[in-house]
Amino acid sequence: MDFTLDPRLEADTLPVGDLPLSRVLLMNAARFPWLVLVPRRAAATGLGDLSREEAATLMGELRIAAQVLRELARPDRIDVACLAADDTMLHWHVVGRFVSDPAWPGPIAGSSPGTPYPPHAAAALIDRAAALFAEARE
């Protein structure tokens, strides 16, 4: 399938893999365990641009991503958000939040990604996340 990731998303993230509909990215931001799901429909900017079936698939993939994040990072809660101001191709943030995190209880979306992961830590996290996605069932 012909799909090119928006360069702004590519610049801030590291690839984890593909689910049936969505590309899964790890936000390269060490402060938060933060996945981004991008339905591989380059022309979609809003939920209304997906078909009903695609939207239901996306919901399942968001649930799987939240489950993977819970196993990966044991967060206290999880933010799930699709934010208008990003103004790029449709993508969803799934972010593990800790009562102890620097932005709690405020939202983190809109804050800059901040410090990237050290490369060895990113590689380990991505391997672990990919393994969890491979095992996950909605």
Add this chain to the structure above:
Amino acid sequence: MDFTLDPRLEADTLPVGDLPLSRVLLMNAARFPWLVLVPRRAAATGLGDLSREEAATLMGELRIAAQVLRELARPDRIDVACLAADDTMLHWHVVGRFVSDPAWPGPIAGSSPGTPYPPHAAAALIDRAAALFAEARE
């Protein structure tokens, strides 16, 4: 069905009506056209607490709410978010955003609701929103 809205949600909102799964509320905040969808599953705090079928229904209701908001307020973009820090029963924000709005391009979730609607304006908005929900198809 036995369902009681969390008093913190009730305090900030006005009721619009019920969809098959979710209660629809209008955030009583004049700065933004802002709906809140609360699946009538009082014990749910995260997406993983809904069944797969309920989650798919919720996705359809979020799409309908976004469509209603587009017709109601003609926003430039729409935020859809379920935020951890709210720390109450599962609820989703659907917020119309304008390039001209006071928080653009930042997130508005986390900002205080601010000035409520004048009562006559709230009543008119709710009537119009309820009519649009009644007509809406996913």
